[in-house]
Amino acid sequence: MSNTTKKFIESHWLTFAMKGAVSVVAGLCLMFSRNQDTHYLTQILGWTMFGLALVELANVIYRKKRSHNWGFPLFLGFLELAISVALLYTVDPNMSAESLIALRIAILAGYVAFASVVTIAMGFVSFNNMTDRFMWIVNGAIGAVLAFLMLGGATSGSETTGAFFNTKVLVFGTYLMVNGLTDLFFGVHSKDEKLEEKAVRKALRKAKK
Numbered sequence: 001m002s003n004t005t006k007k008f009i010e011s012h013w014l015t016f017a018m019k020g021a022v023s024v025v026a027g028l029c030l031m032f033s034r035n036q037d038t039h040y041l042t043q044i045l046g047w048t049m050f051g052l053a054l055v056e057l058a059n060v061i062y063r064k065k066r067s068h069n070w071g072f073p074l075f076l077g078f079l080e081l082a083i084s085v086a087l088l089y090t091v092d093p094n095m096s097a098e099s100l101i102a103l104r105i106a107i108l109a110g111y112v113a114f115a116s117v118v119t120i121a122m123g124f125v126s127f128n129n130m131t132d133r134f135m136w137i138v139n140g141a142i143g144a145v146l147a148f149l150m151l152g153g154a155t156s157g158s159e160t161t162g163a164f165f166n167t168k169v170l171v172f173g174t175y176l177m178v179n180g181l182t183d184l185f186f187g188v189h190s191k192d193e194k195l196e197e198k199a200v201r202k203a204l205r206k207a208k209k
Contacts, residue, residue, distance in 0.1 A: 023180025
């Protein structure tokens with residue numbers, strides 16, 4: 001790929017496509033679900049992070065077999081796995097509902113903020129093509145704004161706890177949609193570029209004969 005530095009494209013295009021698909025489906029579920037039960041939404045969040053972690057860990061195997069850099073994908077995969085476990089299994093009988101909600105929101109907001117910073121950095125260092133660079137930087141900037149929105153506000157009283165959590169989940173669902181669509185677009189774009197490169201190499205081989 002002439003417009004992308006090698007370090008970033010060492011990941012298979014399916015990695016982006018699969019993470020994008022998981023994110024978009026989960027984002028739709030979170031944004032348009034009629035079931036606003038806190039436990040139900042937390043299950044969606046937890047299993048979404050688990051799905052993203054599995055794709056990233058599979059990406060590690062792919063990169064390691066080809067002697068590519070795999071340290072960061074491994075870190076990201078374990079981070080997403082840890083978040084999944086924290087969302088699905090953090091139960092403390094001594095913790096109030098408000099505290100548990102605040103913890104879950106803080107975990108999700110921290111993840112969005114971290115992922116957004118990484119996305120912006122990738123946009124600057126991984127692309128020569130200005131369109132791709134702009135797409136990733138804008139994606140990261142939107143994520144940073146959404147992380148700020150997730151951390152803002154406060155709740156008081158058990159009556160408002162569920163509604164407060166649902167609002168933050170809606171913001172996280174928006175992040176998943178934006179990030180997922182970017183991943184899907186880039187995954188398809190990467191596949192097309194690889195097919196073009198194959199065609200060019202094949203034509204060059206024929207021309208040498």
